Structure formats: structure tokens, C-alpha cells
Amino acid sequence: MRYVDELRDATAVRRAAEAVHALVTRPWTLMEVCGGQTHAIVRFGIDELLPAPLTLLHGPGCPVCVTPVAVIDQAVAIAATPGVVLCSFGDMLRVPGSSTDLLAQKAAGADVRVVYSPLDALAVAERHPERQVVFLAVGFETTAPATAMAAHEARRRGLGNFSLLVSHVLVPPAMEAILAEPRRRVDGFLAAGHVCTVMGLDAYRPLAARHRVPIVATGFEPLDILQGIHMCVRQLEEGRAEVENQYARSVRAAGNAAARAMVEDVFEIVPQTWRGIGEIADSGLRLRAAYAAHDARRRFDVGDIRGREAADCRSGEVLQGLLVPTACPAFGTRCTPETPLGATMVSSEGACAAYWRYRRLAPSWPTATST
Numbered sequence: 001m002r003y004v005d006e007l008r009d010a011t012a013v014r015r016a017a018e019a020v021h022a023l024v025t026r027p028w029t030l031m032e033v034c035g036g037q038t039h040a041i042v043r044f045g046i047d048e049l050l051p052a053p054l055t056l057l058h059g060p061g062c063p064v065c066v067t068p069v070a071v072i073d074q075a076v077a078i079a080a081t082p083g084v085v086l087c088s089f090g091d092m093l094r095v096p097g098s099s100t101d102l103l104a105q106k107a108a109g110a111d112v113r114v115v116y117s118p119l120d121a122l123a124v125a126e127r128h129p130e131r132q133v134v135f136l137a138v139g140f141e142t143t144a145p146a147t148a149m150a151a152h153e154a155r156r157r158g159l160g161n162f163s164l165l166v167s168h169v170l171v172p173p174a175m176e177a178i179l180a181e182p183r184r185r186v187d188g189f190l191a192a193g194h195v196c197t198v199m200g201l202d203a204y205r206p207l208a209a210r211h212r213v214p215i216v217a218t219g220f221e222p223l224d225i226l227q228g229i230h231m232c233v234r235q236l237e238e239g240r241a242e243v244e245n246q247y248a249r250s251v252r253a254a255g256n257a258a259a260r261a262m263v264e265d266v267f268e269i270v271p272q273t274w275r276g277i278g279e280i281a282d283s284g285l286r287l288r289a290a291y292a293a294h295d296a297r298r299r300f301d302v303g304d305i306r307g308r309e310a311a312d313c314r315s316g317e318v319l320q321g322l323l324v325p326t327a328c329p330a331f332g333t334r335c336t337p338e339t340p341l342g343a344t345m346v347s348s349e350g351a352c353a354a355y356w357r358y359r360r361l362a363p364s365w366p367t368a369t370s371t
């Protein structure tokens, strides 16, 4: 724990915040991409330590939150199929589909199991050759290698009873879409450090150059985030737009070549729908034809299921930094973690969940967008 303690040390955090104050001469708007960073910012009050001209927006980096309603509906339909074991991460069970969720299916008798890794689901398939085992695979570039490994191993071991319902998404195309959004100006990004650990930094260089935005690979502790902000603001103040690495204890410029190769072997890049946001070109992963035997959409014929999002959930705006969660009329009334209308209120990385957990008792909620 010594390392984490150092990164949360109050004196060091205060000094880092003072360094940001000393640097800022005019208004800048930064977006932290990852929901883990959002939770740290809200939990530790990092935004409240910053100088007024500096605005932080929360980005789309919560993979559970951006999983389309249609995928939840497909998972629900598969889970309801006799003889199926549906496995996924715990957060996915409470994500609302069009009319129900996986937890309700489990309560109704479906065999829905929480696992910590796709390889755990693979082990279930090996132990139960008489059952069809499906892993609902969501996540960014960070978790895609483990899903790819599961597909690779299933094929190698000839596990005909294991398949994947894939909804992996890619971060750089989403950042590109945010920069193209005319209602929002993002001057710089704190990129998600764990994604960069896998992907490296090169994928961000064209983005930084094309849109003239600094991008800083940033970690998840208070000191990480303040250092990432400092590096980003320093670039802006000096008129630079480069890719820099605050999270050097984990991120190498080249990323993890073995993990990327595994993903490349198993997946191809396709357009992907992001919940609340819509389709983003080249932002998703699909199993290659060589792995079609392990594609749950083919095995269960659920590819045509189309989802319906809750009309009064504004998570799409939250995920693009256009709305502070507490400005959503449903926040804390019709929408709570017990009665969620959207995934951003359910996920442990969701912005609405962060505000519910750490800010709902504040004397007055922020109720407007930050700019």
C-alpha cells in the first residue's frame, strides 16, 4: 500500500494543485477519458482544487456504460435459452436492457454467473461440456486481449460449447467523435492510462496532430491526475499539441506488443454503436471469420435483436461531457443505483454513479454543464 499512499499524500496533492494554479493564464477545458479517472476526481474532489478558468469534463470511458441496449437484450435472450450458462463481469448484471436485465433473468432461474475473466468462463465450459457457455465480453483495449485469449484457447482446445457475445470498443475513435461534436470544445485529453499500457501512445499521435489537442496518458490516483492536468495545461499554455506520458510506471510508448498481436489475430475493426451516443466508425471489434464457431450471435441467432433506450435517460450527453449527471432531471429521483434508468448509474465507473456516491449530499448540486 505504500505506493498508493504516496499518490494520495495530501501535501503532495496540494503542491501539485498549486503548480497547476501557477500555470493557468486563461480558460481551458480538459476531458478525462476514463470512468476510473472520473471516479477519482469526484471522490477526492480534485476538480474543486483547480483554478476557476480550468474546466474538467467527464468522458465516455466506461465500457459498461457504452454497451448498447441491444447487446444487453441479446444477452438476456441467450441467458433465457435452456441449457445455457451466461457469464460476465458483475457490473453487467444490473445494466438495463429494453425491458429487463441479466439480474432479473438470474432471479427468474437463468444460469447467469459473475466471473472475473473470460478465461474463468472458458473453465466453466471445460467443466460442463453438456452446457453451452457464453461470455458477454465488454471493455476497451484493456480487456480485449483477455477476450482474444479466451477465443484463441477455445479454438485451440476444440471447445465447441464456448462462445463470445462481443461488445468491445476502441477509445481513439470515440475521442475523434467528441472532437467533431460542434457543441463541445475539448482543448486537451487525459487519456486512460490502462488503455495506453496495452496500445501504447502511437494511436493518439494522429489525433493530437489533426485536432491540435494535447493528449496525456494519465493514471488514476489523485497525484497522477493532477500531474496529467499539469502536463496538459503546460502544453496548451506553450502552444503545443503532443502526446505525453504521465503514467510512465505502466505505459511504454510501444504498448504491449504481445497483447496487441493477440487482439489483431482474433478481432477485426468494425463500426460500433455506443449506448446513448450512436454509431462511431471503426470503434468496435468483431471476431474474425476464423473464430466464427465461437461467435454467440451466430450460434443463438440473436443478431437481429434491436434495443430501445430509456427515453428520459440522458447518459449519452453525460458520456460526451455535455451534461453534469446532477443536471439530469431523473438523477436521484427516478434514477438511483437501486432503480437505474441508464448504465452510467449502475457501473462502478459510471459518472452518474460517481455523483450519486460522492456528491449527492453536497449542499447544492452542480446543475449545469461545465462550460
Ligand code: SF4
Binding pocket: 312, 313, 314, 315, 316, 318, 325, 328, 329, 330, 331, 332, 335, 336, 340, 341, 342, 343, 344, 345, 352
Ligand atoms: S441520472 Fe440516470 S437517467 Fe440521468 S443520465 Fe444518469 S443514468 Fe441516465
